[in-house]
Amino acid sequence: MTANRAFQEASPLLFGFVPAEDDCLSAPPQAAPDGKAARLPSYIADHRARLRDRFMQGGAGAMPDYELLELILFRAVPRQDMKPVARRLLDRFGDFNRVLSADPTQLTQIEGVGPAIVAELKIVEAAAQRLARSRVINRPVLTSWDALLDYCHTTMAHGAIEQFRVLYLDRKNVLIADDEQARGTVDHVPVYPREIVRRALDLNASAMILVHNHPSGDPTPSAADIDMTRQIVAAAGTMGITVHDHLIIGKSRELSFRSTGLL
Incomplete structure:
Protein backbone atom coordinates (compact mmCIF):
# COMPACT_ATOMS: atom_id res chain seq x y z
CA MET A 1 0.00 0.00 0.00
CA LEU A 131 -3.44 0.97 8.50
CA ALA A 132 -0.90 -1.05 6.51
CA ARG A 133 0.33 -2.81 9.65
CA SER A 134 -3.18 -3.83 10.66
CA ARG A 135 -3.40 -5.92 7.49
CA VAL A 136 -0.44 -8.12 8.38
CA ILE A 137 -0.10 -8.31 12.16
CA ASN A 138 -1.53 -11.48 13.71
CA ARG A 139 -2.17 -12.94 10.26
CA PRO A 140 -0.45 -15.72 8.28
CA VAL A 141 2.22 -13.78 6.44
CA LEU A 142 2.97 -16.27 3.69
CA THR A 143 -0.65 -16.16 2.51
CA SER A 144 -0.82 -12.35 2.81
CA TRP A 145 2.37 -11.61 0.92
CA ASP A 146 1.05 -8.64 -1.07
CA ALA A 147 -0.20 -6.99 2.12
CA LEU A 148 3.21 -7.57 3.70
CA LEU A 149 4.97 -5.92 0.76
CA ASP A 150 2.54 -2.99 0.94
CA TYR A 151 3.34 -2.59 4.62
CA CYS A 152 7.10 -2.71 4.05
CA HIS A 153 6.90 -0.13 1.28
CA THR A 154 4.66 2.17 3.31
CA THR A 155 6.94 2.12 6.34
CA MET A 156 10.37 1.96 4.72
CA ALA A 157 10.52 2.81 1.01
CA HIS A 158 10.98 6.55 1.46
CA GLY A 159 13.22 6.70 4.49
CA ALA A 160 16.32 8.88 4.28
CA ILE A 161 18.42 6.41 6.27
CA GLU A 162 18.66 2.63 6.34
CA GLN A 163 16.41 0.74 8.74
CA PHE A 164 16.59 -2.95 9.55
CA ARG A 165 13.44 -4.73 10.68
CA VAL A 166 12.72 -8.31 11.65
CA LEU A 167 9.27 -9.81 11.29
CA TYR A 168 8.92 -12.68 13.76
CA LEU A 169 6.51 -15.54 12.98
CA ASP A 170 5.02 -18.35 15.03
CA ARG A 171 4.68 -22.00 13.98
CA LYS A 172 1.72 -21.15 11.74
CA ASN A 173 3.68 -18.31 10.12
CA VAL A 174 1.47 -15.73 11.81
CA LEU A 175 3.22 -12.42 12.35
CA ILE A 176 3.62 -11.99 16.11
CA ALA A 177 6.11 -9.11 16.25
CA ASP A 178 7.55 -6.44 13.98
CA ASP A 179 10.77 -5.10 15.47
CA GLU A 180 12.91 -2.29 14.17
CA GLN A 181 16.32 -3.63 15.12
CA ALA A 182 18.47 -0.71 14.07
CA ARG A 183 18.79 2.55 12.16
CA GLY A 184 21.95 3.56 10.37
CA THR A 185 23.15 5.99 7.75
CA VAL A 186 22.22 6.54 4.13
CA ASP A 187 24.06 3.35 3.09
CA HIS A 188 24.72 1.28 6.20
CA VAL A 189 22.89 -0.08 9.22
CA PRO A 190 24.49 -2.09 12.05
CA VAL A 191 22.98 -5.55 12.52
CA TYR A 192 23.72 -8.02 15.33
CA PRO A 193 22.68 -11.62 14.59
CA ARG A 194 22.87 -12.70 18.25
CA GLU A 195 20.38 -10.01 19.28
CA ILE A 196 18.01 -11.02 16.50
CA VAL A 197 18.10 -14.68 17.53
CA ARG A 198 17.79 -13.79 21.22
CA ARG A 199 14.66 -11.79 20.48
CA ALA A 200 13.23 -14.72 18.49
CA LEU A 201 13.77 -17.02 21.46
CA ASP A 202 12.11 -14.51 23.81
CA LEU A 203 9.07 -14.45 21.51
CA ASN A 204 9.08 -18.22 21.00
CA ALA A 205 9.21 -17.48 17.28
CA SER A 206 9.72 -20.30 14.80
CA ALA A 207 10.62 -18.21 11.77
CA MET A 208 11.47 -14.70 10.67
CA ILE A 209 11.61 -12.41 7.67
CA LEU A 210 14.39 -9.84 7.45
CA VAL A 211 13.62 -6.46 5.88
CA HIS A 212 15.71 -3.39 5.25
CA ASN A 213 15.53 -0.42 2.92
CA HIS A 214 17.94 1.22 0.52
CA PRO A 215 17.44 5.01 0.59
CA SER A 216 19.11 5.21 -2.83
CA GLY A 217 15.98 3.55 -4.22
CA ASP A 218 17.91 0.65 -5.77
CA PRO A 219 17.21 -2.62 -3.90
CA THR A 220 20.22 -4.45 -5.34
CA PRO A 221 21.97 -6.18 -2.41
CA SER A 222 25.52 -5.29 -1.52
CA ALA A 223 28.19 -7.85 -0.60
CA ALA A 224 27.70 -6.74 3.01
CA ASP A 225 23.94 -7.40 2.75
CA ILE A 226 24.57 -10.92 1.49
CA ASP A 227 27.19 -11.69 4.14
CA MET A 228 25.02 -10.33 6.95
CA THR A 229 22.08 -12.46 5.77
CA ARG A 230 24.20 -15.57 5.79
CA GLN A 231 25.34 -14.85 9.34
CA ILE A 232 21.76 -14.46 10.56
CA VAL A 233 20.62 -17.62 8.75
CA ALA A 234 23.46 -19.57 10.34
CA ALA A 235 22.82 -18.18 13.83
CA ALA A 236 19.07 -18.79 13.56
CA GLY A 237 19.56 -22.28 12.16
CA THR A 238 21.51 -23.42 15.23
CA MET A 239 18.38 -22.71 17.26
CA GLY A 240 15.96 -24.30 14.80
CA ILE A 241 14.61 -20.96 13.58
CA THR A 242 13.87 -20.52 9.86
CA VAL A 243 14.66 -17.37 7.89
CA HIS A 244 11.98 -17.33 5.19
CA ASP A 245 13.34 -14.35 3.27
CA HIS A 246 15.29 -11.12 3.31
CA LEU A 247 13.53 -8.25 1.55
CA ILE A 248 15.35 -5.13 0.42
CA ILE A 249 12.90 -2.29 -0.11
CA GLY A 250 13.65 0.29 -2.80
CA LYS A 251 11.63 3.32 -3.77
CA SER A 252 9.35 1.57 -6.25
CA ARG A 253 10.25 -2.12 -6.03
CA GLU A 254 11.68 -4.70 -3.69
CA LEU A 255 14.17 -7.54 -3.98
CA SER A 256 13.59 -10.94 -2.40
CA PHE A 257 16.67 -12.98 -1.49
CA ARG A 258 14.66 -16.17 -1.81
CA SER A 259 13.22 -15.32 -5.22
CA THR A 260 16.65 -14.39 -6.57
CA GLY A 261 18.34 -17.51 -5.19
CA LEU A 262 20.38 -15.70 -2.55
CA LEU A 263 18.66 -17.57 0.28
Missing part, protein backbone atom coordinates in the same frame (compact mmCIF):
# COMPACT_ATOMS: atom_id res chain seq x y z
CA THR A 2 1.41 3.41 -0.89
CA ALA A 3 0.96 6.38 1.39
CA ASN A 4 -1.40 7.87 -1.25
CA ARG A 5 -3.64 4.80 -1.06
CA ALA A 6 -3.59 4.74 2.73
CA PHE A 7 -4.41 8.45 2.77
CA GLN A 8 -7.38 7.82 0.48
CA GLU A 9 -8.73 5.03 2.69
CA ALA A 10 -8.30 7.03 5.89
CA SER A 11 -9.66 10.23 4.38
CA PRO A 12 -13.30 9.89 5.49
CA LEU A 13 -12.08 10.13 9.06
CA LEU A 14 -9.97 13.16 8.22
CA PHE A 15 -12.25 15.02 5.84
CA GLY A 16 -15.59 13.25 5.43
CA PHE A 17 -17.32 14.81 8.43
CA VAL A 18 -15.74 18.23 8.33
CA PRO A 19 -18.11 21.19 8.00
CA ALA A 20 -17.51 23.87 5.40
CA GLU A 21 -16.00 26.21 7.95
CA ASP A 22 -13.80 23.51 9.49
CA ASP A 23 -10.63 25.49 9.00
CA CYS A 24 -11.35 27.36 12.19
CA LEU A 25 -10.86 24.11 14.11
CA SER A 26 -7.13 24.05 13.41
CA ALA A 27 -6.24 27.49 14.70
CA PRO A 28 -8.04 30.57 16.03
CA PRO A 29 -9.14 33.08 13.40
CA GLN A 30 -6.81 35.99 12.80
CA ALA A 31 -8.02 39.37 13.96
CA ALA A 32 -8.89 41.94 11.31
CA PRO A 33 -7.81 45.59 11.75
CA ASP A 34 -11.27 46.50 13.06
CA GLY A 35 -11.01 43.83 15.74
CA LYS A 36 -13.47 41.44 14.09
CA ALA A 37 -12.50 37.88 13.17
CA ALA A 38 -11.07 37.74 9.66
CA ARG A 39 -12.94 35.48 7.27
CA LEU A 40 -11.28 33.19 4.78
CA PRO A 41 -11.10 34.96 1.40
CA SER A 42 -13.83 33.61 -0.85
CA TYR A 43 -11.47 32.47 -3.61
CA ILE A 44 -9.51 30.33 -1.11
CA ALA A 45 -12.68 28.98 0.51
CA ASP A 46 -14.12 28.08 -2.91
CA HIS A 47 -10.86 26.40 -3.94
CA ARG A 48 -10.77 24.33 -0.76
CA ALA A 49 -14.40 23.28 -1.19
CA ARG A 50 -13.74 22.19 -4.78
CA LEU A 51 -10.73 20.13 -3.76
CA ARG A 52 -12.63 18.41 -0.97
CA ASP A 53 -15.55 17.61 -3.26
CA ARG A 54 -13.27 16.27 -5.98
CA PHE A 55 -11.39 14.13 -3.49
CA MET A 56 -14.53 12.64 -1.97
CA GLN A 57 -15.96 11.88 -5.42
CA GLY A 58 -12.85 10.62 -7.21
CA GLY A 59 -10.39 9.73 -4.46
CA ALA A 60 -6.64 10.21 -4.51
CA GLY A 61 -6.40 8.98 -8.10
CA ALA A 62 -8.24 12.09 -9.27
CA MET A 63 -5.71 14.46 -7.74
CA PRO A 64 -2.03 15.26 -8.30
CA ASP A 65 0.36 15.14 -5.36
CA TYR A 66 0.32 18.87 -4.67
CA GLU A 67 -3.46 18.84 -4.23
CA LEU A 68 -3.31 15.93 -1.80
CA LEU A 69 -0.79 17.94 0.17
CA GLU A 70 -3.07 20.96 0.08
CA LEU A 71 -5.85 18.90 1.68
CA ILE A 72 -3.54 18.14 4.60
CA LEU A 73 -2.16 21.65 4.87
CA PHE A 74 -5.66 23.16 4.97
CA ARG A 75 -6.11 21.77 8.47
CA ALA A 76 -2.78 23.10 9.72
CA VAL A 77 -2.95 26.62 8.29
CA PRO A 78 -6.55 27.80 8.15
CA ARG A 79 -6.38 31.15 6.37
CA GLN A 80 -3.75 31.04 3.68
CA ASP A 81 -3.32 29.72 0.16
CA MET A 82 -1.43 26.44 0.65
CA LYS A 83 -0.63 25.68 -2.99
CA PRO A 84 2.78 27.46 -2.92
CA VAL A 85 3.80 25.59 0.23
CA ALA A 86 2.68 22.26 -1.25
CA ARG A 87 4.72 22.89 -4.38
CA ARG A 88 7.79 23.91 -2.38
CA LEU A 89 7.55 20.68 -0.39
CA LEU A 90 7.32 18.60 -3.56
CA ASP A 91 10.19 20.50 -5.19
CA ARG A 92 12.36 19.74 -2.16
CA PHE A 93 11.42 16.13 -1.41
CA GLY A 94 10.23 14.82 -4.77
CA ASP A 95 6.81 13.25 -4.20
CA PHE A 96 3.92 12.92 -1.75
CA ASN A 97 5.36 9.89 0.02
CA ARG A 98 8.76 11.47 0.58
CA VAL A 99 7.15 14.60 1.97
CA LEU A 100 5.25 12.54 4.54
CA SER A 101 8.35 10.60 5.57
CA ALA A 102 10.74 13.55 5.61
CA ASP A 103 12.60 14.38 8.80
CA PRO A 104 10.79 17.12 10.79
CA THR A 105 13.95 19.23 10.92
CA GLN A 106 14.21 19.15 7.14
CA LEU A 107 10.53 19.99 6.77
CA THR A 108 10.85 23.14 8.89
CA GLN A 109 13.57 24.40 6.56
CA ILE A 110 10.93 24.91 3.88
CA GLU A 111 9.44 28.39 3.72
CA GLY A 112 5.96 28.42 5.23
CA VAL A 113 6.34 25.14 7.14
CA GLY A 114 5.98 25.35 10.90
CA PRO A 115 5.14 22.98 13.76
CA ALA A 116 1.44 22.73 12.83
CA ILE A 117 2.21 21.56 9.29
CA VAL A 118 4.85 19.11 10.49
CA ALA A 119 2.37 17.65 12.97
CA GLU A 120 -0.32 17.18 10.30
CA LEU A 121 2.10 15.48 7.92
CA LYS A 122 3.34 13.13 10.63
CA ILE A 123 -0.22 12.26 11.69
CA VAL A 124 -1.04 11.20 8.13
CA GLU A 125 2.20 9.23 7.88
CA ALA A 126 1.43 7.42 11.14
CA ALA A 127 -2.14 6.68 10.00
CA ALA A 128 -0.87 5.19 6.73
CA GLN A 129 1.63 2.99 8.54
CA ARG A 130 -0.86 1.83 11.14
Whole structure:
Protein backbone atom coordinates (compact mmCIF):
# COMPACT_ATOMS: atom_id res chain seq x y z
CA MET A 1 0.00 0.00 0.00
CA THR A 2 1.41 3.41 -0.89
CA ALA A 3 0.96 6.38 1.39
CA ASN A 4 -1.40 7.87 -1.25
CA ARG A 5 -3.64 4.80 -1.06
CA ALA A 6 -3.59 4.74 2.73
CA PHE A 7 -4.41 8.45 2.77
CA GLN A 8 -7.38 7.82 0.48
CA GLU A 9 -8.73 5.03 2.69
CA ALA A 10 -8.30 7.03 5.89
CA SER A 11 -9.66 10.23 4.38
CA PRO A 12 -13.30 9.89 5.49
CA LEU A 13 -12.08 10.13 9.06
CA LEU A 14 -9.97 13.16 8.22
CA PHE A 15 -12.25 15.02 5.84
CA GLY A 16 -15.59 13.25 5.43
CA PHE A 17 -17.32 14.81 8.43
CA VAL A 18 -15.74 18.23 8.33
CA PRO A 19 -18.11 21.19 8.00
CA ALA A 20 -17.51 23.87 5.40
CA GLU A 21 -16.00 26.21 7.95
CA ASP A 22 -13.80 23.51 9.49
CA ASP A 23 -10.63 25.49 9.00
CA CYS A 24 -11.35 27.36 12.19
CA LEU A 25 -10.86 24.11 14.11
CA SER A 26 -7.13 24.05 13.41
CA ALA A 27 -6.24 27.49 14.70
CA PRO A 28 -8.04 30.57 16.03
CA PRO A 29 -9.14 33.08 13.40
CA GLN A 30 -6.81 35.99 12.80
CA ALA A 31 -8.02 39.37 13.96
CA ALA A 32 -8.89 41.94 11.31
CA PRO A 33 -7.81 45.59 11.75
CA ASP A 34 -11.27 46.50 13.06
CA GLY A 35 -11.01 43.83 15.74
CA LYS A 36 -13.47 41.44 14.09
CA ALA A 37 -12.50 37.88 13.17
CA ALA A 38 -11.07 37.74 9.66
CA ARG A 39 -12.94 35.48 7.27
CA LEU A 40 -11.28 33.19 4.78
CA PRO A 41 -11.10 34.96 1.40
CA SER A 42 -13.83 33.61 -0.85
CA TYR A 43 -11.47 32.47 -3.61
CA ILE A 44 -9.51 30.33 -1.11
CA ALA A 45 -12.68 28.98 0.51
CA ASP A 46 -14.12 28.08 -2.91
CA HIS A 47 -10.86 26.40 -3.94
CA ARG A 48 -10.77 24.33 -0.76
CA ALA A 49 -14.40 23.28 -1.19
CA ARG A 50 -13.74 22.19 -4.78
CA LEU A 51 -10.73 20.13 -3.76
CA ARG A 52 -12.63 18.41 -0.97
CA ASP A 53 -15.55 17.61 -3.26
CA ARG A 54 -13.27 16.27 -5.98
CA PHE A 55 -11.39 14.13 -3.49
CA MET A 56 -14.53 12.64 -1.97
CA GLN A 57 -15.96 11.88 -5.42
CA GLY A 58 -12.85 10.62 -7.21
CA GLY A 59 -10.39 9.73 -4.46
CA ALA A 60 -6.64 10.21 -4.51
CA GLY A 61 -6.40 8.98 -8.10
CA ALA A 62 -8.24 12.09 -9.27
CA MET A 63 -5.71 14.46 -7.74
CA PRO A 64 -2.03 15.26 -8.30
CA ASP A 65 0.36 15.14 -5.36
CA TYR A 66 0.32 18.87 -4.67
CA GLU A 67 -3.46 18.84 -4.23
CA LEU A 68 -3.31 15.93 -1.80
CA LEU A 69 -0.79 17.94 0.17
CA GLU A 70 -3.07 20.96 0.08
CA LEU A 71 -5.85 18.90 1.68
CA ILE A 72 -3.54 18.14 4.60
CA LEU A 73 -2.16 21.65 4.87
CA PHE A 74 -5.66 23.16 4.97
CA ARG A 75 -6.11 21.77 8.47
CA ALA A 76 -2.78 23.10 9.72
CA VAL A 77 -2.95 26.62 8.29
CA PRO A 78 -6.55 27.80 8.15
CA ARG A 79 -6.38 31.15 6.37
CA GLN A 80 -3.75 31.04 3.68
CA ASP A 81 -3.32 29.72 0.16
CA MET A 82 -1.43 26.44 0.65
CA LYS A 83 -0.63 25.68 -2.99
CA PRO A 84 2.78 27.46 -2.92
CA VAL A 85 3.80 25.59 0.23
CA ALA A 86 2.68 22.26 -1.25
CA ARG A 87 4.72 22.89 -4.38
CA ARG A 88 7.79 23.91 -2.38
CA LEU A 89 7.55 20.68 -0.39
CA LEU A 90 7.32 18.60 -3.56
CA ASP A 91 10.19 20.50 -5.19
CA ARG A 92 12.36 19.74 -2.16
CA PHE A 93 11.42 16.13 -1.41
CA GLY A 94 10.23 14.82 -4.77
CA ASP A 95 6.81 13.25 -4.20
CA PHE A 96 3.92 12.92 -1.75
CA ASN A 97 5.36 9.89 0.02
CA ARG A 98 8.76 11.47 0.58
CA VAL A 99 7.15 14.60 1.97
CA LEU A 100 5.25 12.54 4.54
CA SER A 101 8.35 10.60 5.57
CA ALA A 102 10.74 13.55 5.61
CA ASP A 103 12.60 14.38 8.80
CA PRO A 104 10.79 17.12 10.79
CA THR A 105 13.95 19.23 10.92
CA GLN A 106 14.21 19.15 7.14
CA LEU A 107 10.53 19.99 6.77
CA THR A 108 10.85 23.14 8.89
CA GLN A 109 13.57 24.40 6.56
CA ILE A 110 10.93 24.91 3.88
CA GLU A 111 9.44 28.39 3.72
CA GLY A 112 5.96 28.42 5.23
CA VAL A 113 6.34 25.14 7.14
CA GLY A 114 5.98 25.35 10.90
CA PRO A 115 5.14 22.98 13.76
CA ALA A 116 1.44 22.73 12.83
CA ILE A 117 2.21 21.56 9.29
CA VAL A 118 4.85 19.11 10.49
CA ALA A 119 2.37 17.65 12.97
CA GLU A 120 -0.32 17.18 10.30
CA LEU A 121 2.10 15.48 7.92
CA LYS A 122 3.34 13.13 10.63
CA ILE A 123 -0.22 12.26 11.69
CA VAL A 124 -1.04 11.20 8.13
CA GLU A 125 2.20 9.23 7.88
CA ALA A 126 1.43 7.42 11.14
CA ALA A 127 -2.14 6.68 10.00
CA ALA A 128 -0.87 5.19 6.73
CA GLN A 129 1.63 2.99 8.54
CA ARG A 130 -0.86 1.83 11.14
CA LEU A 131 -3.44 0.97 8.50
CA ALA A 132 -0.90 -1.05 6.51
CA ARG A 133 0.33 -2.81 9.65
CA SER A 134 -3.18 -3.83 10.66
CA ARG A 135 -3.40 -5.92 7.49
CA VAL A 136 -0.44 -8.12 8.38
CA ILE A 137 -0.10 -8.31 12.16
CA ASN A 138 -1.53 -11.48 13.71
CA ARG A 139 -2.17 -12.94 10.26
CA PRO A 140 -0.45 -15.72 8.28
CA VAL A 141 2.22 -13.78 6.44
CA LEU A 142 2.97 -16.27 3.69
CA THR A 143 -0.65 -16.16 2.51
CA SER A 144 -0.82 -12.35 2.81
CA TRP A 145 2.37 -11.61 0.92
CA ASP A 146 1.05 -8.64 -1.07
CA ALA A 147 -0.20 -6.99 2.12
CA LEU A 148 3.21 -7.57 3.70
CA LEU A 149 4.97 -5.92 0.76
CA ASP A 150 2.54 -2.99 0.94
CA TYR A 151 3.34 -2.59 4.62
CA CYS A 152 7.10 -2.71 4.05
CA HIS A 153 6.90 -0.13 1.28
CA THR A 154 4.66 2.17 3.31
CA THR A 155 6.94 2.12 6.34
CA MET A 156 10.37 1.96 4.72
CA ALA A 157 10.52 2.81 1.01
CA HIS A 158 10.98 6.55 1.46
CA GLY A 159 13.22 6.70 4.49
CA ALA A 160 16.32 8.88 4.28
CA ILE A 161 18.42 6.41 6.27
CA GLU A 162 18.66 2.63 6.34
CA GLN A 163 16.41 0.74 8.74
CA PHE A 164 16.59 -2.95 9.55
CA ARG A 165 13.44 -4.73 10.68
CA VAL A 166 12.72 -8.31 11.65
CA LEU A 167 9.27 -9.81 11.29
CA TYR A 168 8.92 -12.68 13.76
CA LEU A 169 6.51 -15.54 12.98
CA ASP A 170 5.02 -18.35 15.03
CA ARG A 171 4.68 -22.00 13.98
CA LYS A 172 1.72 -21.15 11.74
CA ASN A 173 3.68 -18.31 10.12
CA VAL A 174 1.47 -15.73 11.81
CA LEU A 175 3.22 -12.42 12.35
CA ILE A 176 3.62 -11.99 16.11
CA ALA A 177 6.11 -9.11 16.25
CA ASP A 178 7.55 -6.44 13.98
CA ASP A 179 10.77 -5.10 15.47
CA GLU A 180 12.91 -2.29 14.17
CA GLN A 181 16.32 -3.63 15.12
CA ALA A 182 18.47 -0.71 14.07
CA ARG A 183 18.79 2.55 12.16
CA GLY A 184 21.95 3.56 10.37
CA THR A 185 23.15 5.99 7.75
CA VAL A 186 22.22 6.54 4.13
CA ASP A 187 24.06 3.35 3.09
CA HIS A 188 24.72 1.28 6.20
CA VAL A 189 22.89 -0.08 9.22
CA PRO A 190 24.49 -2.09 12.05
CA VAL A 191 22.98 -5.55 12.52
CA TYR A 192 23.72 -8.02 15.33
CA PRO A 193 22.68 -11.62 14.59
CA ARG A 194 22.87 -12.70 18.25
CA GLU A 195 20.38 -10.01 19.28
CA ILE A 196 18.01 -11.02 16.50
CA VAL A 197 18.10 -14.68 17.53
CA ARG A 198 17.79 -13.79 21.22
CA ARG A 199 14.66 -11.79 20.48
CA ALA A 200 13.23 -14.72 18.49
CA LEU A 201 13.77 -17.02 21.46
CA ASP A 202 12.11 -14.51 23.81
CA LEU A 203 9.07 -14.45 21.51
CA ASN A 204 9.08 -18.22 21.00
CA ALA A 205 9.21 -17.48 17.28
CA SER A 206 9.72 -20.30 14.80
CA ALA A 207 10.62 -18.21 11.77
CA MET A 208 11.47 -14.70 10.67
CA ILE A 209 11.61 -12.41 7.67
CA LEU A 210 14.39 -9.84 7.45
CA VAL A 211 13.62 -6.46 5.88
CA HIS A 212 15.71 -3.39 5.25
CA ASN A 213 15.53 -0.42 2.92
CA HIS A 214 17.94 1.22 0.52
CA PRO A 215 17.44 5.01 0.59
CA SER A 216 19.11 5.21 -2.83
CA GLY A 217 15.98 3.55 -4.22
CA ASP A 218 17.91 0.65 -5.77
CA PRO A 219 17.21 -2.62 -3.90
CA THR A 220 20.22 -4.45 -5.34
CA PRO A 221 21.97 -6.18 -2.41
CA SER A 222 25.52 -5.29 -1.52
CA ALA A 223 28.19 -7.85 -0.60
CA ALA A 224 27.70 -6.74 3.01
CA ASP A 225 23.94 -7.40 2.75
CA ILE A 226 24.57 -10.92 1.49
CA ASP A 227 27.19 -11.69 4.14
CA MET A 228 25.02 -10.33 6.95
CA THR A 229 22.08 -12.46 5.77
CA ARG A 230 24.20 -15.57 5.79
CA GLN A 231 25.34 -14.85 9.34
CA ILE A 232 21.76 -14.46 10.56
CA VAL A 233 20.62 -17.62 8.75
CA ALA A 234 23.46 -19.57 10.34
CA ALA A 235 22.82 -18.18 13.83
CA ALA A 236 19.07 -18.79 13.56
CA GLY A 237 19.56 -22.28 12.16
CA THR A 238 21.51 -23.42 15.23
CA MET A 239 18.38 -22.71 17.26
CA GLY A 240 15.96 -24.30 14.80
CA ILE A 241 14.61 -20.96 13.58
CA THR A 242 13.87 -20.52 9.86
CA VAL A 243 14.66 -17.37 7.89
CA HIS A 244 11.98 -17.33 5.19
CA ASP A 245 13.34 -14.35 3.27
CA HIS A 246 15.29 -11.12 3.31
CA LEU A 247 13.53 -8.25 1.55
CA ILE A 248 15.35 -5.13 0.42
CA ILE A 249 12.90 -2.29 -0.11
CA GLY A 250 13.65 0.29 -2.80
CA LYS A 251 11.63 3.32 -3.77
CA SER A 252 9.35 1.57 -6.25
CA ARG A 253 10.25 -2.12 -6.03
CA GLU A 254 11.68 -4.70 -3.69
CA LEU A 255 14.17 -7.54 -3.98
CA SER A 256 13.59 -10.94 -2.40
CA PHE A 257 16.67 -12.98 -1.49
CA ARG A 258 14.66 -16.17 -1.81
CA SER A 259 13.22 -15.32 -5.22
CA THR A 260 16.65 -14.39 -6.57
CA GLY A 261 18.34 -17.51 -5.19
CA LEU A 262 20.38 -15.70 -2.55
CA LEU A 263 18.66 -17.57 0.28
